[in-house]
Amino acid sequence: MGEVKLHGTWPSAFSYRVIWSLKLKGVPYEYIEDLSNKSSLLLQLNPVHKKIPVLVHDGKPICESLIILEYIEEIWPHNPLLPTDPYERALARFWLKFAEEKCPAMWIAYRTSGEEQEKALKDTLEMLRAIEEHGLVGKKYFGGEKIGMVDIAFGQIAQWLGVIEEIVGVKLLEPQTFPRLHTWIKNFKEVPVIKENLPDRDEMLVVYKRLRERLLTSP
Amino acid sequence: MAEVKLIATTDSLFCARIEWALKLKGVEYEFIEVDIRNKSPLLLKYNPVHKKVPVLVHHGKPIAESLVILEYIEETWKNNPLLPEDPYERSMARFWAQFAGDKCLWGAWEAAKLAEGEGKVKAIESTQESLAFLEKQIEGKKYFGGEQIGFLDLAVGGIPHSLSAMEEAGGVKLLDAERFPSLHKWAQNFIEVPVIKECIPPREQLLNYFNTSISYIRSLSVAKP
Numbered sequence: 001m002g003e004v005k006l007h008g009t010w011p012s013a014f015s016y017r018v019i020w021s022l023k024l025k026g027v028p029y030e031y032i033e034d035l036s037n038k039s040s041l042l043l044q045l046n047p048v049h050k051k052i053p054v055l056v057h058d059g060k061p062i063c064e065s066l067i068i069l070e071y072i073e074e075i076w077p078h079n080p081l082l083p084t085d086p087y088e089r090a091l092a093r094f095w096l097k098f099a100e101e102k103c104p105a106m107w108i109a110y111r112t113s114g115e116e117q118e119k120a121l122k123d124t125l126e127m128l129r130a131i132e133e134h135g136l137v138g139k140k141y142f143g144g145e146k147i148g149m150v151d152i153a154f155g156q157i158a159q160w161l162g163v164i165e166e167i168v169g170v171k172l173l174e175p176q177t178f179p180r181l182h183t184w185i186k187n188f189k190e191v192p193v194i195k196e197n198l199p200d201r202d203e204m205l206v207v208y209k210r211l212r213e214r215l216l217t218s219p
Numbered sequence: 220m221a222e223v224k225l226i227a228t229t230d231s232l233f234c235a236r237i238e239w240a241l242k243l244k245g246v247e248y249e250f251i252e253v254d255i256r257n258k259s260p261l262l263l264k265y266n267p268v269h270k271k272v273p274v275l276v277h278h279g280k281p282i283a284e285s286l287v288i289l290e291y292i293e294e295t296w297k298n299n300p301l302l303p304e305d306p307y308e309r310s311m312a313r314f315w316a317q318f319a320g321d322k323c324l325w326g327a328w329e330a331a332k333l334a335e336g337e338g339k340v341k342a343i344e345s346t347q348e349s350l351a352f353l354e355k356q357i358e359g360k361k362y363f364g365g366e367q368i369g370f371l372d373l374a375v376g377g378i379p380h381s382l383s384a385m386e387e388a389g390g391v392k393l394l395d396a397e398r399f400p401s402l403h404k405w406a407q408n409f410i411e412v413p414v415i416k417e418c419i420p421p422r423e424q425l426l427n428y429f430n431t432s433i434s435y436i437r438s439l440s441v442a443k444p
Contacts, residue, residue, distance in 0.1 A: 048352055057307075060307055062307070062310045062314075063314060064314055064317065067310050067313050067314050067317070068310075070309075070310065070313065071306055071307070071309075071310045074306040074309065075306055086291055086294040086295050087277070087282070087291070089291070089294065090282040090287055090288070090290070091282075093284070093287040093290060093291075094268075094282070094283055094284050094287050097284045097286070098268065130268050134267060134268050
């Protein structure tokens with residue numbers, strides 16, 4: 001089915017979205033770590049956003065993690081990550097759009113301080129509340145009985161949010177306030193493909209702490 | 220009782236997109252206008268997460284988010300397809316639709332709403348860089364979809380029209396014809412297509428909305444110490 005290459009960066013949550021999807025479908029691929037951040041190869045593959053991840057299939061690049069996920073779903077339809085019913089698919093895509101729009105808040109909270117961080121923390125809480133109230137009612141996973149694209153899209157809440165919380169010193173996802181999300185995180189991390197493909201939390205702490213210091217001290 | 224209802228307003232390009240898609244596919248629908256400023260109970264019922272328009276209600280089941288609705292319409296009424304058949308081309312259409320919304324539309328809003336200053340200059344530059352990418356995509360083509368209007372045309376379609384009103388309200392020039400001749404030509408053609416012209420939000424309404432919003436936003440930053 002053609003050569004597949006994934007350009008990513010460790011421990012980017014967005015790279016992992018693509019890794020999880022490819023592994024859940026058993027698609028062989030070559031992983032290329034983008035070592036020098038904004039390498040000239042990356043600029044060639046993604047001239048518009050200059051970001052990872054980029055999936056290259058048969059020499060053709062696809063950018064933006066959720067668009068990559070939809071592409072993977074269409075090329076390798078087995079072990080589907082989206083429902084087959086158009087209405088259920090629309091609901092899934094609603095949550096994908098939600099993830100795309102709202103998840104950045106937790107990263108803004110990580111990268112900033114003061115008033116900007118306050119607002120980002122508030123936005124992150126609102127996002128978690130919306131998911132708790134409307135996204136997970138009566139479901140084990142967002143995808144139902146098995147994980148799907150929406151679970152993958154929210155994967156950053158399962159591991160990366162905890163790291164951000166520790167670094168900025170604010171606990172947002174309290175188990176008593178977010179029982180459904182808390183259970184979902186536990187279940188999500190037990191799925192074999194996810195369990196075997198999660199970046200080490202301690203190593204993440206080191207990397208993200210260092211990066212945050214650099215970000216906050218640079219002009 | 221109509222099988223397909225569209226909960227919308229007449230001054231939103233996001234709602235216009237949905238009308239265009241339904242009309243292009245010959246789908247009958249009932250247009251239900253709501254007052255978004257007063258959080259109509261219909262909105263709370265059908266879009267509890269965002270309380271926004273448009274919402275498509277099909278057989279009583281609501282779908283929100285305009286591009287999500289477009290994909291649903293495409294999958295449910297398969298005549299006059301809007302998306303390309305090839306998966307790679309489909310990815311490209313989705314990529315550019317997202318780009319146009321994030322970088323061109325919201326970028327333009329940033330540029331328009333700011334008062335004169337360095338921030339405004341930067342926002343204008345950044346938006347024009349983004350528009351340049353879009354210009355390349357339409358060069359030499361009648362529509363983004365090729366010979367026929369497609370998904371990307373609907374996603375980008377209302378943007379030049381909105382930008383023109385934003386430019387006037389915000390005192391900026393963004394989409395100038397000299398620098399973006401292909402985009403300009405496409406926009407002019409697109410707006411004249413009868414189905415499109417029927418549903419485009421009236422410029423006066425957009426201008427009013429932008430004028431009011433911008434005055435309010437700028438007054439806030441003046442009030443801050």
